[in-house]
Amino acid sequence: MSSLQGYVDRRVLLVLQDGRAIVGKMAGYDQKSNVVLSESKERVYSMEEGVEEIPLGLYLVKGDMIILIGEIDEEIEQSVDLSTIRAEPMPPIRY
């Protein structure tokens, strides 16, 4: 079973079906891969300005909205200045 156990209490990036990216600490999950994030923030990417972080607080994300969960490497994260990053938002899923 490819489980999410290793991600609990770690800082993770969730990518959602509509292309949104949310970072936060994984507080918990269940067998349907619903995920609870604490101290979560949405990262809004645009070509006009650097990455904007919108605080969301405690969030429960439904498993079927999640396309990817990535563990954030704190060392690399520290070295990246989000305000300098210009990028299109991630494209939404198209079936």
Next chain:
Amino acid sequence: MLIFSVFKTLTDQQVTVELKNDLSITGTLKSVDQFLNIRLDNIKVSDEARHPHMIAVKNCFIRGSVVRYVQLPADHVDTQLLEDATRRGDNSTKAIVLTLTIKNRNAETLKFHYG
């Protein structure tokens, strides 16, 4: 179930997963489950300049339902065995397993099309 077994034999191999949002992620296959959710290690996103979103992500969990293709190392897949198993109908569970395309046995990589 057949493809689940195939993936289990491919753990620790380098694979490229193409998602239905056109993102391609290359990494080491760490594990897979019955939904074909995939865990990858040491990942790299192709076209990192266009997709810097995952720059600080080293390992990830990908939901099986959003995978379009998985490119596999051809030399680690016994295509003859696969073809035989497919003809025998070893994918006996009714799970919609796949449209299996084995077009070119000498190809560098094989692509599995998710059903």
